Amino acid sequence: MSEALKVLTANDLAGGQVVFLSEAGWSDRYADAVIFDDAAAADAALEAARAATLTLADPYLIDVAAVDGLPVPTSYRERIRALGPTIHPDMGPQADGGVLVHALQQARGAARSSGRLGLIRRK
Amino acid sequence: MLIRLENDHFHTVEDRFTAVDDDAALTGDGAVLLSLTRFEADGAALLAAGRDVGVRIGPADRIEALAPVLPSLALVALEFPKYRDGRAYSSAVLLRERYGFDGEVRAVGDVQIDQAWNMVRCGFDAFETTVGPNAWAAAARRYRHVYQASADNRAPAFVERARVVRDAVATVG
Amino acid sequence: MFHYDAIDTAMVADRNAEFRDQVQRRLSGDLTEDQFKPLRLMNGLYLQLHSYMLRVAIPYGALTSAKMRALAHVARRWDKGYGHFTTRQNVQFHWIRLSDTPDVLDYLATAELHAIQTSGNCIRNTTSDPFAGAAAEEVDDPRVWSEVIRQWSTFHPEFTYLPRKFKIAVTASPQDRTAARAHDIGLVLRRNRDGRLGFEVIVGGGMGRTPYIGSTIREHLPAEHLLSYLTAILRVYNRFGRRDNLYKARIKILVASLGAAEFASQVDAEWDAMDRPRLDLPDIELARIRASFGLVPFRTMPPRSERFEAARSDPAFARFARNNVVPHKIPGYGIVQVSLKGIGEVPGDCSADQMEVLADLAERHGHGEIRVTHEQNLVLPHVPLDEVPALHAGLAAAGLATPNINLVSDMIACPGLDYCALANARAIPVAQAISRTFADPARAERIGELKIKISGCINACGHHHVGHIGILGVDKKGEEFYQLTLGGSGAEDAAIGHVLGPALGADKVADAIDKLVEAYLAIRQPDERFLDTYRRTGVGPFKAAVYPDAHQA
Numbered sequence: 001m002s003e004a005l006k007v008l009t010a011n012d013l014a015g016g017q018v019v020f021l022s023e024a025g026w027s028d029r030y031a032d033a034v035i036f037d038d039a040a041a042a043d044a045a046l047e048a049a050r051a052a053t054l055t056l057a058d059p060y061l062i063d064v065a066a067v068d069g070l071p072v073p074t075s076y077r078e079r080i081r082a083l084g085p086t087i088h089p090d091m092g093p094q095a096d097g098g099v100l101v102h103a104l105q106q107a108r109g110a111a112r113s114s115g116r117l118g119l120i121r122r123k
Numbered sequence: 124m125l126i127r128l129e130n131d132h133f134h135t136v137e138d139r140f141t142a143v144d145d146d147a148a149l150t151g152d153g154a155v156l157l158s159l160t161r162f163e164a165d166g167a168a169l170l171a172a173g174r175d176v177g178v179r180i181g182p183a184d185r186i187e188a189l190a191p192v193l194p195s196l197a198l199v200a201l202e203f204p205k206y207r208d209g210r211a212y213s214s215a216v217l218l219r220e221r222y223g224f225d226g227e228v229r230a231v232g233d234v235q236i237d238q239a240w241n242m243v244r245c246g247f248d249a250f251e252t253t254v255g256p257n258a259w260a261a262a263a264r265r266y267r268h269v270y271q272a273s274a275d276n277r278a279p280a281f282v283e284r285a286r287v288v289r290d291a292v293a294t295v296g
Numbered sequence: 297m298f299h300y301d302a303i304d305t306a307m308v309a310d311r312n313a314e315f316r317d318q319v320q321r322r323l324s325g326d327l328t329e330d331q332f333k334p335l336r337l338m339n340g341l342y343l344q345l346h347s348y349m350l351r352v353a354i355p356y357g358a359l360t361s362a363k364m365r366a367l368a369h370v371a372r373r374w375d376k377g378y379g380h381f382t383t384r385q386n387v388q389f390h391w392i393r394l395s396d397t398p399d400v401l402d403y404l405a406t407a408e409l410h411a412i413q414t415s416g417n418c419i420r421n422t423t424s425d426p427f428a429g430a431a432a433e434e435v436d437d438p439r440v441w442s443e444v445i446r447q448w449s450t451f452h453p454e455f456t457y458l459p460r461k462f463k464i465a466v467t468a469s470p471q472d473r474t475a476a477r478a479h480d481i482g483l484v485l486r487r488n489r490d491g492r493l494g495f496e497v498i499v500g501g502g503m504g505r506t507p508y509i510g511s512t513i514r515e516h517l518p519a520e521h522l523l524s525y526l527t528a529i530l531r532v533y534n535r536f537g538r539r540d541n542l543y544k545a546r547i548k549i550l551v552a553s554l555g556a557a558e559f560a561s562q563v564d565a566e567w568d569a570m571d572r573p574r575l576d577l578p579d580i581e582l583a584r585i586r587a588s589f590g591l592v593p594f595r596t597m598p599p600r601s602e603r604f605e606a607a608r609s610d611p612a613f614a615r616f617a618r619n620n621v622v623p624h625k626i627p628g629y630g631i632v633q634v635s636l637k638g639i640g641e642v643p644g645d646c647s648a649d650q651m652e653v654l655a656d657l658a659e660r661h662g663h664g665e666i667r668v669t670h671e672q673n674l675v676l677p678h679v680p681l682d683e684v685p686a687l688h689a690g691l692a693a694a695g696l697a698t699p700n701i702n703l704v705s706d707m708i709a710c711p712g713l714d715y716c717a718l719a720n721a722r723a724i725p726v727a728q729a730i731s732r733t734f735a736d737p738a739r740a741e742r743i744g745e746l747k748i749k750i751s752g753c754i755n756a757c758g759h760h761h762v763g764h765i766g767i768l769g770v771d772k773k774g775e776e777f778y779q780l781t782l783g784g785s786g787a788e789d790a791a792i793g794h795v796l797g798p799a800l801g802a803d804k805v806a807d808a809i810d811k812l813v814e815a816y817l818a819i820r821q822p823d824e825r826f827l828d829t830y831r832r833t834g835v836g837p838f839k840a841a842v843y844p845d846a847h848q849a
């Protein structure tokens with residue numbers, strides 16, 4: 001078993017857009033997300049997010065696996081949520097493109113870990 | 124806090140009813156509020172002693188069970204265990220419309236300001252809530268018109284409209 | 297076309313003020329998300345996978361050119377330039393900000409549009425016949441009765457916190473274009489032998505996890521007692537419907553557990569005890585509502601239009617005329633259906649530009665009226681046949697002339713996992729793949745009527761249970777799979793479909809549909825629709841086509 005990786009996500013209360021906890025606060029780019037490999041730290045961040053009821057709605061943790069050195073959400077639901085609607089590639093964060101967007105788009109089914117995470121920041 | 128609606132006016136009042144748990148002793152001689160079970164056991168004696176009695180009804184209790192004793196009750200308290208549980212609205216309407224109950228009908232439990240107009244329209248006239256009476260009154264009167272008849276006897280839109288027509292005809296005639 | 301009076305306008309304004317206040321209280325922290333959620337839902341605002349979604353009601357599916365332009369404006373100003381027409385005669389905007397919502401609603405109110413009770417456990421927008429006022433066979437205008445229900449159900453104080461959502465459909469034609477039997481209450485208006493108007497009252501239909509076709513609890517309710525009788529049904533449901541389990545809370549479960557006869561007798565007991573004259577609508581108000589729909593200034597014309605017939609020499613127009621135009625009750629007019637199912641496009645989606653084109657075309661050729669169907673298409677109900685060729689040209693220029701109404705590519709699909717937070721799988725890409733498989737319009741016509749309906753999860757927003765072919769997205773070990781059902785119908789011959797076999801991978805679905813269609817073409821008898829053949833032969837030949845290796849049972 002490789003280590004359990006997590007990302008903290010929510011929706012912005014006023015705007016509704018998907019956001020991820022990054023080093024510099026909340027970001028609407030999955031690519032900015034902090035990757036937790038410490039369950040206690042992830043849970044503590046989730047608690048803090050739950051308390052931020054004036055800015056966030058529905059915070060929760062998602063599972064991430066290291067696929068070819070990149071952190072990919074294991075469930076296809078979370079990949080679509082991080083990318084935007086698959087029928088409109090011009091909408092949502094996927095429109096930016098980039099190596100991580102590509103990795104998420106390429107992942108199939110329940111993504112499984114294929115090794116260790118590369119150069120991605122983590123906590 | 125208890126808000127009462129009297130003569131079209133919402134104001135805060137002292138609750139004169141003492142809630143008595145099912146296994147607690149009955150003391151004093153003031154007004155009491157009982158569960159349906161407790162009322163079935165002790166209600167008759169309390170009423171015979173001339174005390175004001177209220178009954179607290181859960182959402183699943185059938186209001187029909189109270190029908191025979193309603194004329195002797197001073198208060199029926201209807202529970203909202205969660206504010207999304209809307210059964211008590213029907214109970215209140217039946218109390219007012221079907222059984223002609225003219226005592227106090229009180230909303231207890233999860234009583235939120237956004238339900239003020241529903242409650243008032245369904246015939247509630249007392250509200251156990253943390254909301255102040257002015258805010259409560261404003262929320263209860265939020266809608267200047269209503270579309271349907273309910274227990275508050277406000278004139279529905281179709282009555283208002285018919286009135287306009289009648290007045291116009293009267294002016295012309 | 298119905299217009300608000302001062303009371304209706306005040307109603308919507310008061311609601312919008314209330315919701316503006318509630319949004320403010322949420323943003324300032326006076327309301328928690330748990331407290332706010334039911335309030336925003338009652339104003340049609342969902343939190344979806346990527347953003348908030350605002351569901352705007354189109355009462356009884358009737359739009360005017362002005363309303364359509366207002367929708368286009370919302371799409372452009374506050375969304376990403378498009379809207380999605382749903383199966384319940386609503387339109388959904390997928391990218392709305394919570395903080396903008398009060399302004400959006402105020403703007404919509406200027407066009408007599410609103411999002412009141414488009415979600416939440418209350419009485420929702422009433423579905424009605426998109427051909428109302430145009431269909432030859434209708435006994436009365438169902439919009440009049442839908443408007444009666446709209447008013448009665450709006451801010452109904454007793455029925456705002458029901459066990460679950462509640463949807464009513466009204467139709468007045470023998471041909472059911474509302475899926476009445478799949479609603480919580482379906483009302484079918486008829487005249488009895490004495491010529492009196494009355495409703496067949498059908499209760500307890502619905503989709504979701506446990507689909508039911510509704511049961512008739514009254515053959516002929518005198519029309520004037522509609523509101524008191526509806527009140528009786530809702531009261532029984534509000535009091536005795538289950539609240540302990542979300543999946544058992546719909547009225548269909550109450551009706552099924554009591555039995556339709558017992559449910560009917562409880563309703564009757566309640567109805568008998570009521571002060572009906574207080575609740576029923578007085579004739580004068582019914583007459584007022586009827587009058588406020590106004591009369592369409594139809595012209596007198598010969599039944600046959602030479603211009604229309606001449607245009608048929610263009611094969612594209614001829615195909616459009618065959619599939620998308622149906623007879624009108626007035627000689628010389630036609631009902632023109634506009635497909636929102638362009639080949640490879642998103643079923644039900646319509647861009648702001650297209651909305652504006654439709655508004656213009658309806659004004660020019662169709663008395664300014666546009667309808668929304670429960671099959672996610674639009675209708676121009678009153679078009680002089682002489683003008684259909686010009687209308688067709690206008691539609692074609694905007695990509696709106698797909699000649700496929702009721703054909704295989706005219707699919708229903710819910711938003712699925714591309715938008716919906718509850719989804720198990722995507723629905724739209726499946727629809728797109730099937731659509732491309734059947735892109736050849738000649739083949740589609742040869743196949744004939746075939747209703748494919750796709751849902752991304754068991755909530756069945758895409759009506760898959762009543763599809764001739766239903767497709768349900770499921771999550772199988774972390775992958776998108778699709779289960780096929782056959783033999784459903786949402787029309788007057790309503791039925792729930794049967795599961796064909798094990799779920800298929802996403803890339804196998806379009807091919808499986810192709811095989812089902814080929815199997816049908818091979819064995820159909822003259823004039824048999826796909827559904828008829830299935831009903832005659834049973835599942836055997838279809839199962840063999842898709843699962844050739846399966847052992848014979």
Ligand code: HEM
Binds near residue numbers: 342383546710756
């Ligand atoms: C995208 C956001 C949507 C959400 C969150 C949503 C949610 C739901 C849920 C939870 C149910 C099941 C209710 C129950 O069985 O008690 C349901 C049913 C339904 N929804 Fe949706 N829905 C959405 C969009 C749509 C759309 C786009 C359509 C039309 C294309 C639609 C039409 C329906 C219909 C027809 C039903 C079945 C009603 C019945 O059981 O009678 N919904 N929806």
Ligand code: SF4
Binds near residue numbers: 710
């Ligand atoms: S059927 Fe499921 S996936 Fe589709 S819109 Fe409804 S809830 Fe979402």
